[in-house]
Amino acid sequence: xxxxxxxRGGWLAAGIGLLLLFPLSSPDVFFLDVFTTGFLLAAFAASxxxxxxxxxxxxxxxxxxxxxxxxxxxxxxxxxxWPLPLAVxxxxxxxxxxxxxxxxLSAPLAGPFVALLTLALGExxxxxxxxxxxxxxxxxxxxxxxxxxxxxxxxxxxxxxxxYYAALAFLCLASFGMLRFxxxxxxxxxxxxxxxxxxxxxxxxxxxxxxxxxxxxxxxFAGAAGAxxxxxxxxxxATDLSLELxxxxxxxxxxxxxxxxxxxxxxxxxxxxxFQGLSLPPSARVLLYALTLLVxxxxxxxxxxxxxxxxxxxxxxxxxxQPPRLRGRNKPGKGxx
Amino acid sequence: xxxxxxADGITKSFGATQVLSGITLSVAPxxxxxxxxxxxxxKTTLVxxxxxxxxxxxGTVRFDGKEIxxxxxxxxxxxxxxxxxxxxxxxxxxxxxEAVRVALDAGKRKEGSATREDEEGPTEDLLARTGLFNQRFxxxxxxxxxxxxxxxxxxxxxxxxxxxxxDEVFSALxxxxxxxxxxxxxxxxxxxxxxxxxxxxxxxxxxSLCRRILVLEEGRIVRERIV
Numbered sequence: 001x002x003x004x005x006x007x008r009g010g011w012l013a014a015g016i017g018l019l020l021l022f023p024l025s026s027p028d029v030f031f032l033d034v035f036t037t038g039f040l041l042a043a044f045a046a047s048x049x050x051x052x053x054x055x056x057x058x059x060x061x062x063x064x065x066x067x068x069x070x071x072x073x074x075x076x077x078x079x080x081x082w083p084l085p086l087a088v089x090x091x092x093x094x095x096x097x098x099x100x101x102x103x104x105l106s107a108p109l110a111g112p113f114v115a116l117l118t119l120a121l122g123e124x125x126x127x128x129x130x131x132x133x134x135x136x137x138x139x140x141x142x143x144x145x146x147x148x149x150x151x152x153x154x155x156x157x158x159x160x161x162x163x164y165y166a167a168l169a170f171l172c173l174a175s176f177g178m179l180r181f182x183x184x185x186x187x188x189x190x191x192x193x194x195x196x197x198x199x200x201x202x203x204x205x206x207x208x209x210x211x212x213x214x215x216x217x218x219x220x221f222a223g224a225a226g227a228x229x230x231x232x233x234x235x236x237x238a239t240d241l242s243l244e245l246x247x248x249x250x251x252x253x254x255x256x257x258x259x260x261x262x263x264x265x266x267x268x269x270x271x272x273x274x275f276q277g278l279s280l281p282p283s284a285r286v287l288l289y290a291l292t293l294l295v296x297x298x299x300x301x302x303x304x305x306x307x308x309x310x311x312x313x314x315x316x317x318x319x320x321x322q323p324p325r326l327r328g329r330n331k332p333g334k335g336x337x
Numbered sequence: 338x339x340x341x342x343x344a345d346g347i348t349k350s351f352g353a354t355q356v357l358s359g360i361t362l363s364v365a366p367x368x369x370x371x372x373x374x375x376x377x378x379x380k381t382t383l384v385x386x387x388x389x390x391x392x393x394x395x396g397t398v399r400f401d402g403k404e405i406x407x408x409x410x411x412x413x414x415x416x417x418x419x420x421x422x423x424x425x426x427x428x429x430x431x432x433x434x435e436a437v438r439v440a441l442d443a444g445k446r447k448e449g450s451a452t453r454e455d456e457e458g459p460t461e462d463l464l465a466r467t468g469l470f471n472q473r474f475x476x477x478x479x480x481x482x483x484x485x486x487x488x489x490x491x492x493x494x495x496x497x498x499x500x501x502x503x504d505e506v507f508s509a510l511x512x513x514x515x516x517x518x519x520x521x522x523x524x525x526x527x528x529x530x531x532x533x534x535x536x537x538x539x540x541x542x543x544x545s546l547c548r549r550i551l552v553l554e555e556g557r558i559v560r561e562r563i564v
Contacts, residue, residue: 185442188431192439195428195477199436202388202422203492204414204443259430 012262019168023161031277032160038272039167040229043174044245045252045268046261047221051099052250053258054182055214056194057106058115060246061122062222064102065095067241069223071129074149074236084154088227095223096216103215107208110197122246129238148237151230163232170228171265174221179261181217190214191259244286251289255296257303267304340399341366341532342387342418342500347396349382349556356382358556359396364500367530371543374553380536381423383553384504387534388420389413401499414443419493420502425485427477433488434473437463440495459495467491468517483514490521501525501533507542519546 023032048062069091076087102121106114133144143149181187192200193210201207230236239245249264252271256263271292275285300307340363347360356379364370374380385391387398389410398406405413410420428436438460464470467487472480480488486506493501503522507515523546525531537543543550544564552560 188435189439189442191430192428192436195430196426198390198422199426199428199492200439200443201409201411202390202414202420203440204411204496205439206411 015266016168016172020165023164029160032164034273034276035269036160036163036167036232037229037276038269039164039171040225040232041248041272042252042265042268043171043228044222044225045249045256045264046175046178047218047225048246048249049218049253049256049258049261049264050178050182050221051214051218053253053260053264054187054194055190055211055218057211057214058111058250059102059118059215059218060115060243060250061102061118061120061125062218062249063241063243063245064118064122064125065098065219065222066226066229066245067125067129067236067238068098069095069226070230070236070240071149073227073230074151077152078143078150081152084152084231088231091227092220092223095226096220099215099217099219099222100212102219103212104208106215107211119243119246122241122243126238126241126243129241146238148235150235153231153234167228167232170224174224175261175265178217178221182259182261186210186213194259248289251293253303255292255303257305257307257309260303260305263303263305339365341368341401342534343397343399344383344387345397345399347383347386347393347398349379349386349391349393356556357386357393360553360556360558362551362558364532364534366499366532367526368532368549369526369547370532370534371547371550372534372536372553373538373540373543373550376538378553379556380553381504384420384502384534384536388418388502411443414496414498417496417499418502419496419498419500421486421489421493421504421506423505423508425489427480427485427488429476429478431477432474433469433477433480433484433491434460434464436477436488437469437491437495440492443496463491463494467494467521483510486510486514486518490518494525497529498531501531502536503533504536505538506535507537507539522546 019035022035044062044066048059051062052058072091072094073084073087076082076090077084080087082090102118105121106117109117129144130146182190189200189205189210190213192203193205193207193214197207226240229240249268252268253264255271256265256267258264271289275288280288296303302310342364344360344362347357348355349357360379360383372380372383382391386393389405389408389412392407396406397404400413400416400418403416405416405418408416428439431439441459441463461470461473464473467490469484469487469491472484475484477485477488489506493503501522507518510518519542522533522535526533535543535547540550548564550562550564551558552562
């Protein structure tokens with residue numbers, strides 16, 4: 001099993017190595033931009049997985065914390081004149097607070113009702129962003145609505161290389177953080193809540209508190225991705241709050257393997273680069289995402305990582321009864337029933 | 338008599354159907370009590386109210402001198418009331434060891450901090466005690482009925498309960514599993530002074546394990562028998 005972990009680690013290291021080397025091959029700036037956006041979307045998909053995969057709270061409004069952070073960055077820098085680092089920190093905190101609020105509202109709900117509530121909240125925010133305009137003081141012209149709000153960046157024309165590497169570093173750090181969280185004691189409890197809320201509660205787990213925690217942590221990472229995205233594109237728009245974005249994150253997680261964090265990251269990056277790189281029109285992309293999701297749900301319900309894991313267990317002749325890693329004592333029990 | 342759990346005047350209706358009518362009962366510390374009754378007599382509803390899964394329409398529940406009528410299931414677990422379910426609901430994606438660790442972790446939270454290493458010993462001791470040590474890495478979804486019952490026991494014992502509420506925990510078990518779990522229950526009662534309220538359809542089993550048996554019929558306790 002340790003060799004399996006090393007094998008997985010080896011693949012990940014090789015993937016990151018290739019991504020580090022990619023800009024050195026003098027690619028088209030368009031592809032660098034596609035990858036940069038892909039890294040941020042992948043982090044966003046992983047943040048959905050913290051809520052929808054690890055914790056089992058299917059959210060269809062995950063674009064809300066992403067977009068809230070994007071808008072906060074734009075408003076705080078452009079209208080309030082805040083320094084960028086402070087605005088980003090405030091945006092991430094706002095996203096976490098939004099997540100805590102959604103978690104509190106959805107705590108008494110289960111299953112499809114959580115999905116419906118989050119869908120409704122996301123759509124309310126999206127419609128508000130589309131319909132609302134902000135007036136700049138000195139200029140007197142309107143921002144917001146369909147055109148969105150620009151971010152006041154302290155740099156002009158950032159190099160695509162620096163954006164690429166900054167986004168890649170963010171993805172690696174955010175994924176590491178989310179992976180650590182999902183494997184922590186709190187993550188274990190969240191997986192228990194996802195598997196059987198009633199047994200978890202009968203084991204002393206305060207369900208509502210842990211649901212809030214899942215939404216708060218997932219939304220904080222979504223907000224960080226949203227802030228990164230708005231710094232990259234330079235403008236917060238209503239698309240950052242759209243249902244399509246939430247649906248994309250859920251699709252990436254389902255296809256990658258819910259609750260695995262790494263699966264959604266890899267699938268988000270691959271599908272985004274593939275579909276954007278082919279310059280497919282948005283309608284074709286939505287169709288392909290939906291098709292990928294349907295095929296996965298029908299034939300590979302565990303997603304890419306789940307299916308690969310099952311395959312590895314089957315090929316290795318193991319039924320899961322062996323230890324992933326032995327720690328502490330290895331004494332015999334009283335016998336198996 | 339010193340009492341651990343007291344239920345007073347518990348009444349519960351679902352729509353027009355009255356399921357429990359003014360149930361009053363008590364359990365002393367360390368006392369093994371049985372609850373017997375035909376299907377539909379209200380046993381599971383009573384267990385759900387005592388464990389915090391349901392709120393009564395009227396009546397109060399007290400535990401260790403505190404009123405806990407409105408306290409939810411998880412808070413009662415942390416106080417020392419642990420229950421099993423008639424049909425176990427395992428965590429499909431968790432291994433047996435992880436499932437036990439969830440209960441241990443939730444129990445430890447009330448006492449303060451506990452590191453992962455602190456929990457290795459208690460987890461493995463519980464697994465050995467319930468005969469699940471060799472199954473510790475098996476996903477809960479792949480367990481047999483007997484192992485699921487053993488896991489229910491491990492989960493309830495994780496909080497070092499003062500009172501166990503066991504709902505048909507011996508049903509659909511092999512003779513070997515039943516014997517092992519009965520021995521475990523006796524040991525927990527004798528060695529740790531844990532009281533239990535055992536719900537069962539099986540009078541000989543109740544007689545062999547309990548000192549007092551309450552008979553529930555149509556939502557009322559109609560008889561009490563000292564064994």
